[in-house]
Amino acid sequence: xxxxxxxxxxxxxxxxxxxxxxxxxxxxxxxxxxxxxxxxxxxxxxxxxxxxxxxxxxxxxxxxxxxxxxxxxxxxxxxxxxxxxxxxxxxxxxxxxxxxxxxxxxxxxxxxxxxxxxxxxxxxxxxxxxxxxxxxxxxxxxxxxxxxxxxxxxxxxxxxxxxxxxxxxxxxxxxxxxxxxxxxxxxxxxxxxxxxxxxxxxxxxxxxxxxxxxxxxxxxxxxxxxxxxxxxxxxxxxxxxxxxxxxxxxxxxxxxxxxxxxxxxxxxxxxxxxxxxxxxxxxxxxxxxxxxxxxxxxxxxxxxxxxxxxxxxxxxxxxxxxxxxxxxxxxxxxxxxxxxxxxxxxxxxxxxxxxxxxxxxxxxxxxxxxxxxxxxxxxxxxxxxxxxxxxxxxxxxxxxxxxxxx
Numbered sequence: 554x555x556x557x558x559x560x561x562x563x564x565x566x567x568x569x570x571x572x573x574x575x576x577x578x579x580x581x582x583x584x585x586x587x588x589x590x591x592x593x594x595x596x597x598x599x600x601x602x603x604x605x606x607x608x609x610x611x612x613x614x615x616x617x618x619x620x621x622x623x624x625x626x627x628x629x630x631x632x633x634x635x636x637x638x639x640x641x642x643x644x645x646x647x648x649x650x651x652x653x654x655x656x657x658x659x660x661x662x663x664x665x666x667x668x669x670x671x672x673x674x675x676x677x678x679x680x681x682x683x684x685x686x687x688x689x690x691x692x693x694x695x696x697x698x699x700x701x702x703x704x705x706x707x708x709x710x711x712x713x714x715x716x717x718x719x720x721x722x723x724x725x726x727x728x729x730x731x732x733x734x735x736x737x738x739x740x741x742x743x744x745x746x747x748x749x750x751x752x753x754x755x756x757x758x759x760x761x762x763x764x765x766x767x768x769x770x771x772x773x774x775x776x777x778x779x780x781x782x783x784x785x786x787x788x789x790x791x792x793x794x795x796x797x798x799x800x801x802x803x804x805x806x807x808x809x810x811x812x813x814x815x816x817x818x819x820x821x822x823x824x825x826x827x828x829x830x831x832x833x834x835x836x837x838x839x840x841x842x843x844x845x846x847x848x849x850x851x852x853x854x855x856x857x858x859x860x861x862x863x864x865x866x867x868x869x870x871x872x873x874x875x876x877x878x879x880x881x882x883x884x885x886x887x888x889x890x891x892x893x894x895x896x897x898x899x900x901x902x903x904x905x906x907x908x909x910x911x912x913x914x915x916x917x918x919x920x921x922x923x924x925x926x927x928x929x930x931x932x933x934x935x936x937x938x939x940x941x942x943x944x945x946x947x948x949x950x951x952x953x954x955x956x957x958x959x
Contacts, residue, residue, distance in 0.1 A: 573781035580608020582937035583786035591761035612748025625740035632938035646841035671701025683727035690719030710831035714806035714898035716857035782948035809867020815885035
């Protein structure tokens with residue numbers, strides 16, 4: 554492990570604890586694990602390779618407060634209650650009124666206000682009616698026809714970051730379709746971006762006695778695991794390298810992230826879902842004016858890429874959607890950037906598989922995984938949360954058994 558340049562050790566009598574837990578990774582999963590372990594009485598050290606905490610939940614510094622792709626906090630999962638009980642969510646940006654939200658759907662080349670009726674019919678099916686072992690497109694086509702099935706599959710790209718949701722497990726996709734289309738919406742937006750939630754979580758960890766070391770890249774867990782359980786809360790690719798375990802692989806999406814800012818103009822849409830292909834565009838300043846300078850709009854797009862497509866293809870497709878929803882945006886442009894997120898967008902389940910088939914949390918020898926691609930249920934961030942809680946629960950249980958046996 555490289556020497557830490559930043560180390561924070563709170564002076565508290567709570568440092569006298571019998572169980573020591575090391576958390577590697579200071580993103581949402583790592584902070585959840587650290588807080589949970591500390592609340593349970595463990596002595597926790599958290600290592601983060603970056604100079605700030607947050608991981609993919611980090612909000613960019615500067616005048617344009619962007620996240621790594623569109624971010625929202627869904628209130629339908631257990632993490633919402635957990636965060637709220639600890640006063641970690643903070644102020645929420647108000648959602649635009651439904652009648653003025655101006656959500657638009659690109660269907661058959663044009664922007665529309667309503668989805669195909671067949672897609673709405675599909676929403677009446679309960680998630681348990683969708684089979685695990687059949688792909689969504691085949692199942693949904695049998696239910697409502699090809700047009701509705703394809704539109705629904707493309708809409709779900711907002712919650713999967715995958716270029717072909719129709720090829721995934723019908724149960725996996727339909728669960729996300731139902732939640733992504735709920736009214737009132739489950740999605741909420743912390744004011745100031747996700748970074749505000751991370752800051753509150755970091756403060757709580759500090760107050761609980763968690764020792765946080767930033768700029769502290771861990772290259773080996775050998776020495777750490779001898780001190781107590783280790784929770785690896787990194788990307789699956791990083792965990793694979795750190796643990797030297799080639800089996801740590803999983804299905805994920807690959808997507809182009811395009812962020813632009815331009816001068817405000819009356820009539821700009823709030824969000825666009827591409828039902829002809831896959832893609833989502835959202836004007837985040839519609840609900841939170843703090844994300845960009847006064848008089849400017851911040852728009853973020855995520856365009857899932859097929860294996861044959863590259864960054865330029867995703868940017869071109871994003872620009873097509875910008876042209877539809879934000880007339881004259883090029884003349885109003887004040888800032889832009891683009892990147893490709895590869896394997897960093899959460900797990901997706903192929904036909905015949907569920908979350909239980911992803912890499913197990915318990916890796917043996919006191920090592921546990923947490924993150925959005927491991928064996929835990931939930932939607933997007935909920936997988937990180939649920940796996941972090943399970944990892945800590947398993948670690949503490951084993952430690953207590955070992956203490957009794959000693």
